[in-house]
Amino acid sequence: MKIGKELDYLLSLQKDKRVIRRILKVYNALVFKKGKGKSYFNCPSAYLKKVNGQYNKVTKLLLEHKIIDFKSVNTDESDLFNHRRKKYYDTEKGICMKYKFLIDVEQGYEYDLELDYSTIYDKEIWYSKTKQSLLELGFALEDLKIKRDNFSRRLHTNITNYIEGYGSYKNLLAGGDYYVIDGKTTQPRLLWLHLKEIGLQDENLNYIFENGLDFYQYLLDRIPALNNDRNEAKELFTTWINGTGYIDSEKTAIREIFKTANLFSAQYKTADYKNICRLLQYKEASIFIDDLLNNCPVEFCLSVHDALIVKKEDKDLMLQWCKERRPEILFTIEEVKSKQIK
Known part of the structure; x- marks a missing residue:
């Protein structure tokens, strides 16, 4: 220095x-x-x-x-x-x-x-579990890169860097030995949960999640401009909740569909339009890193945003544990295949 x-x-x-x-x-x-x-x-x-x-x-x-x-x-x-x-x-x-x-x-x-x-988190359970899992996968100790972002909203490792940049997860974990436990429609669900926590009720969000409906399919059924494309529905949600306010004119119906959430979002972004993104990422990290990864009953476990990677022999135990530990999140499970998870 x-x-x-x-x-x-x-x-x-x-x-x-x-x-x-x-x-x-x-x-x-x-x-x-x-x-x-x-x-x-x-x-x-x-x-x-x-x-x-x-x-x-x-x-x-x-x-x-x-x-x-x-x-x-x-x-x-x-x-x-x-x-x-x-x-x-x-x-x-x-x-x-x-x-x-x-x-x-x-x-x-x-x-x-x-x-x-860079070693400030060495004593954290999520850090030691991630480190041991990466070592088991063959990474050299001196090459490991494990860190949280500036407000602990994300956990970055060598593997997640590869996934986000090149999609090489398939080369490392595909083949049937590893499974991904994924939180389905996590970001919309976390928005709904947060509104409930602060005493706001969005009628349509309540209807979707209290009846076990698919959030993105709900959008597809009501906004023709999405062309029945699930990826477009996901992109619209991200643009609406995390963006500066601009939405293609033929897709602005999302503001009317979720009126209460839209008003909350507009007010929450007053100081900085990125505030909603930070809020949802912070809540996601609190669940998947600081709770599930920190307390999971298995030795091998890696987190990737709103998902956990576990061994095949641990998949049933972990899925049931996640469901009991976090009943407010809808979990799905599938084999890690030769493609990117997210």
Whole structure:
């Protein structure tokens, strides 16, 4: 890491070596999250807490010395004589703190802190289970890449990178030895569940899921412009719920079909149109990674978004366990075949 004049000055004010090291660890962790960008970057408190339990003392110092800044949406005007900026985050919505550096982190003298933040999740059960599963598949320990995104909404591994980029899952797991337990229409279902949690009732969403109907078929039956194409129905849902608001004119009927959900979505996107996407991904990860993967009763298990990959001999046990553990999710199971799962 590089220590510029601003950070060097802050360190010179400290008399306790433990405080100096705490500052260096948190600062370095922020640089790690920053990546190559120059604007605000996501940095959840859970991540910084793993780095140091007193991280908030360090971020306060860094803010006071104009080394970093945080993203805010407005000000707290409850005190007429001392308006305070309001931090932009909401853990329930999957929105974490955003910081940006006010200094050039590439300038200064070299300092070797000898820390590797890529191993910050080593003690997590989902991490160890994923690591052991990948090792069993023949990956070399030094080549493993397992990480969560900036707000833990996704779990990325060597395998998922291959799936999303090249579809080579078929070369690795096809052949009858592995099965995928998939959450059917998970994103629409999670939207429905969230609305119920906050006391909103969308009549048509309720009708679909309370009667065990197929969400996408429901759209196909009511929007002729989808041409009876299930992939188009999926794309429409994604565009409607995660997009900026634009929908092809012949498909805008989805807004009227799900009036309550549409009003909720429009309001929820006021600060950032990506907020719904973050919310649903956060809920999905909480179920499939932090609950099912973390607690599953089998040794081999990999998660891919809203699916779990298990061995053939474990498939019946895992399917029944998932159904009992998460009855609000509709699970299906099939053999991993020579094609991409998703």
